[in-house]
Amino acid sequence: MRVVIASRIYRPEPSAASLFLGSVADAMLADGHEVEVLTARPLPGLGDGSHGERVRTFPVLRDKSGYVRGYVQYMSFDLPLAFRLLFTRRPAAVFVEPPPTTGAVVRVICALRRIPYVYDAADIWSDAAGHATSSGVVVRILRTIERFAMRGATEMVTISQGVIDRTRELGVHSPMTVTGFGADTSVFTYSDDVVERTFIYAGTYTGLHGAEILIEAFAQFTATHPGHRLRFIGNGTGQESMRARATELGIDGAVEFAASVDAADLRPQLARSLASLATLHPDGGYEYAFTSKIYSSLATGCPVIFAGPGPTNLFISEAPRHVPVGVAVQYDASAIAQAMRDVADRPLQPAQRRSIAEWTAATHSMNAVARRVTQVIAGVVRKQRDAT
The missing domain is CATH 3.40.50.2000 (Glycogen Phosphorylase B;)
Structure with a gap:
């Protein structure tokens, strides 16, 4: 199958999401699938994060620390993503990483093209926003966008049962699988270093x-x-x-x-x-x-x-x-x-x-988690094919 990963962040940028998505891409490639990643252009000097998947980047706005973080920065990725996803060669499924605005864009385009998508609900962004801002309006708007992104997903994956329980409280009942989270044990390994204070x-x-x-x-x-x-x-x-x-x-x-x-x-x-x-x-x-x-x-x-x-x-x-x-x-x-x-x-x-x-x-290796996510995506594609 051919799968598109849509995310504002991807390897080689240092983040847990980058490691996770890269591991998912590796697992799909190992199974013989084709992977295309639609992501932001990385910071200069980081190099190329591809391990065989096709990575298509686009320039985005970043905050002063170099991250794609903040509503203006998210939109600088999300708006071009709509056109990139609309005109890319049709995939069997899309795997999308938050923020919810990206999920909302994916829902709209996938609905137009009748493509199933899997949403990575590692956490609840609107809950986090409620702690970061005193604006109830901002939280309500983000909550609406997040529900929209989640409710359109054919399947969601998450790291713990607690997130599933919280999404149900928010009125989201899309199928959801706990795939967990783990470490990239190809990088994070033991060595006999002298321990410092x-x-x-x-x-x-x-x-x-x-x-x-x-x-x-x-x-x-x-x-x-x-x-x-x-x-x-x-x-x-x-x-x-x-x-x-x-x-x-x-x-x-x-x-x-x-x-x-x-x-x-x-x-x-x-x-x-x-x-x-x-x-x-x-x-x-x-x-x-x-x-x-x-x-x-x-x-x-x-x-x-x-x-x-x-x-x-x-x-x-x-x-x-x-x-x-x-x-x-x-x-x-x-x-x-x-x-x-x-x-x-x-x-x-x-x-x-x-x-x-x-x-x-x-x-608790990232490889094991990626394999579980890949199985969820493959299951979504099978159901879609059986339905047609």
Whole structure:
């Protein structure tokens, strides 16, 4: 079959979505299918992310940090996408990545051309927007667009049952399959690096994530354990206030803010860290979300300290006891600080870190997830052919 992937972001740009979509393309190519990707032109110097699929790019607007993020930026991708999808050679199916505006465009064009599409509902964007803006109008508009995009999908895929439950609450009843999420274990692998006195938070940090609590926790931790470092790798709307708070607490010399890096550059930093950090604000209306970036950390053998509610907390708490994947605590600075002390006082040995990486590769690889997504897409195509 011939499948089109429509997404504003794709490899080689560093992001979880890029890794995921690239893995889906790889899985389809391995099955002998033809894949065409309609995406944004990557930043200069990143190279070509194709592994055999045809990648067709188009220039888009980006924010000051270089991301396609924001309504104007999304529309600079979505409007040309409508014409690109309208005139591309007819595929058997389209696989579309949010934002919902992209999903809405795909629904309209696929309806005109009678093409089934699969929507990747990894999370609920309108819920996230409700935490990021005080405008009820913006949230209502986005909610309407998101429902429209989801309701038109022949099938949806997601990472957890919590997202399915939330979509049903929103009145969306399109068929939905939990395919999970995982690490790109071709990149994130174990190595015998010397572990440094560093904690890493890798990824986006916004009010929804509540990563600012890590500044408070690290200040408490360094009061008893000086000489450690806290490194944020990525981008976030709260960076300036977090920098200011670190200065107020007198720990700015031990807190670093670094730009996003690709997976190959992130892997050794995780491998050398005492633990990675992840947070989810308990009052953001997003408690059902799963913090999927923890898989990349675990695949390198780096344990995770997670603070917050929801399925990530449950996942870490229920992991096999013989695999020391880390600790899940309440969203509380003192609890996080104590978890840091425990890790610093009793760092994992190489054999323990290797066991984490091996367990993650066996049970939570991106390849396995991509295979499940490919099966969903193939099932949609079969149903469409049977119906005609």
